[in-house]
Amino acid sequence: MVSMQFANTAFALLPPVVAILMAVITRRVLLSLGVGILLGALMYNGFAPMATLSDIADRAIGLVIDDGALESWNVPLIGFLFVLGMTIAVINVTGAAKAFARWARQRVKTRRDARLMTMMLGFIIFIDDYFNTLAVGSVAKPVADDHKISREELAYGVDSTAAPVCVMAPISSWGAYIVGLIGTVFAAREITEFSALNAFLQMIPMNLYALTALALLACVIVFNLQIGPMAKAAQRATETGELWDDSKGLPPGADLDLPEADNGSIWGLLLPILALVASSVYFMLATGAANLGDEPFTVMAALENTDTTIALFYAALVSLVVALATAFYQKLTPAMISKALISGAKSMLPAVYILLFAWTIAGVIRDLGTGTYLASLVQTTMPMWCLPVLIFLLSGVTAFATGTSWGTFAIMLPIAADIAIASEMAMLLPLMAAVLAGAVFGDHCSPISDTTVLSGTGAGCHHIDHVSTQLPYAVSAALIAGLGYLAIGITHSAIAGFLVSAVALTVWVLVMRSYCDRTIAMPSASQA
Structure with missing residues (x-):
């Protein structure tokens, strides 16, 4: 018998908070x-041991x-990872890497150029985030x-x-998914001022x-703004040649000790x-x-209905061939290839392994109603000037706690629309944009x-x-x-919000450049 005593309450935050704090403190992710999974399953099942074990087993099988x-x-995503890992290894043994x-x-002569190349690849390969992270890496x-x-x-650049x-790319799996959600929200609330796209x-x-x-990211690359743990990692790489922390073993996806062809x-x-x-x-x-059935084909409609991980798995097989x-x-x-x-x-x-555990705790968190509880904290009676930033922060907390931006979109976009309808319709798009950003x-x-x-x-x-090296930049x-x-909440102007962020970014860059000049030994011009 499933207990709902902790569902949709502040206690539903405990499993993700415990898991995240332990991961940061112990650095033992699994x-x-x-x-976190055990704690959440115990809470979900009223701390009944046998029911909890049965629930965890069912969740594991359900993956x-x-x-x-x-x-x-x-399953297709796991297959995609394995096949892509094999493809990368084959590329390595051919000597192509x-x-x-x-x-x-001969063309990328400086570290700055190498970083910029990574950034440019990220812009070019925009069709899907899973594909982007692994291919660009x-x-x-x-x-x-x-x-x-x-x-x-x-990893930060990727x-x-x-x-x-x-x-922000309409022709992508994300763009299609978001447009589909917006269309559903608009239809349910009879909003006709805009089309979803x-x-x-x-x-x-x-x-x-x-x-x-x-x-x-562009400023970090151009001005070499290494701060916090990232500065230590950069110093380790440049001074010792250790590209990752060797004391922690071989990282996922790292190159293995394979023979390489000379041709x-x-x-x-x-x-x-x-x-x-x-x-x-x-x-x-x-x-x-194929999923459109009798509906007319358009690129956006196809992307909205695509099976992303299945498509990526098939594509990985083609790449491996x-x-x-x-x-x-x-x-x-044959011995080199099979190895x-x-x-x-x-x-x-x-x-x-990490993905399987992350998916499991995400399911537990979903069933405990962690996202629903966080969304309920928004009050439509709050003054409009604070709502955009509040929705941005709440969406950020929800995605952080649940580990899914797509799930956060589904939870928070309807809430943002309802708040705009109940308070000021002109703020509909800024509030929904705050959800995407958060x-x-x-x-x-x-x-x-x-x-x-x-x-x-990747x-x-x-x-x-x-996670630890990217965090200072993400929080900034x-x-x-x-x-x-x-600024958007105070002025009701998207332009004002953009300008305030631009000025704040400029100030941040100036402060960080001064900080790095004082505390970090900058590389020579030939190294930068």
């Missing part, structure tokens, strides 16, 4: 998530089996390694151009966190990546079109977010090291965006 069939989201690093060395890694850029810094770009496009300049996070070509890396990009777009449109074809063309031995396939799959196991912020900071896990995996960085971007939302 243990921390396991404790892979749903109504007698394979689960349609988790080494060849790409040699080629890039794989391509940028050999160049970043060549310039002794720490894996923590690479993560900060994944969700912030996808959440038009509303989404108008909200882009109001998505102050996403804009600030991208601008802040590698950059096409051995570019062709599999291009195949991955092209086939991802194709399969996302194809699976979306191309990588294998390259290996056979180079006449690599690469096995090692590549094994390299993804740590990320898969959800991405919380997702960026959360150790139980799948995007955070995959960003570290960059070959220890998970908690990625949130504070800057929060000032902008406060």
Whole structure:
């Protein structure tokens, strides 16, 4: 008998808070998530031991089996990780990664250029955040390694151009999902002033966190603003050559000790990546079109109805076939290829374990009503000047605690619409934009977010090291965006909010440049 004693109350915050605090303090992610899962399941089942164990077992099985069939989201994503790990390993044994690093060395001559390349790749590969984090990390890694850029810094660059770009791109899995949610919200409330797509496009300049996070990343790259734990990681990489903390072992997705062919070509890396990009777009449109039924085909409609993880799994298989074809063309031995396939799959196991635990605690948190409780804290009787920043912060807390920005969108967008209808309709789009911004912020900071896990995996960085080094930048971007939302609430002007955030960002950069000049030994011009 399931107990609902703690559901939709402040006690529902305990499992994620305990898991996150333990992860930060102990740096043992799986243990921390396991404790959070156990605590949440005990609360959900009225602290009945046998019911709790049965519930956890059912949740674990439910991650892979749903109504007698394979689960349609988790299983393909896990398959995508394993296949991509094998593809990366095959690329390594062909010598293509080494060849790409040699080629890039002639063109990407400085550390700053290497960082900018990572950022530009994040803008180019915007179709999906999962795909973005793993593909960008794989391509940028050999160049970043060549310039002794720490894996923590690479993971920050990957993560900060994944969700912030996808959440503002209408032609992406995120954009389609958000447009679909907005359309549902508008239809249920008979809002006819905007179409869903038009509303989404108008909200882009109001998505102050996403804009600030991208601008802040550019400033960090250009001015070499290494602060907090990131500065220590950068110093370790440049002075000792340790790209990650060796004392913690090999991070998920890190290069393994594999033999490399001497006749590698950059096409051995570019062709599999291009195949991955092209086939991802194709399969996302194809699976979306298949789900449309008799509805007319449009790109937005297809993306809104696509099976993202299934499409990515198929695309990864195509990429693996191309990588294998390259290996056979180079006449690599079957022993080298088989070792690469096995090692590549094994390299993804740590990320898969973390994802499975993160999905489990997310299910427990959902059933306890953690997100619902947080959403209930908003009062429509509050003055309008504080509502945009309040919704931004509450969306951030919800995404941080639940580990999902998409779930936060689904919870908070209807609430934002209802608040605007009940108070001032002109604030509808700013309030909904604050939801999108806050959800991405919380997702960026959360150790139980799948995007955070995959960003570290793609960059070959220890998970908690990625979280701790990125946190000061994410919080800084949130504070800057929060000032902008406060200005929107006071002036009812999106332009005012944008300008306030721009000024705040400028001040932050000036202060941090002065701080870094005083406390951090800056590299020479040839190194920067």
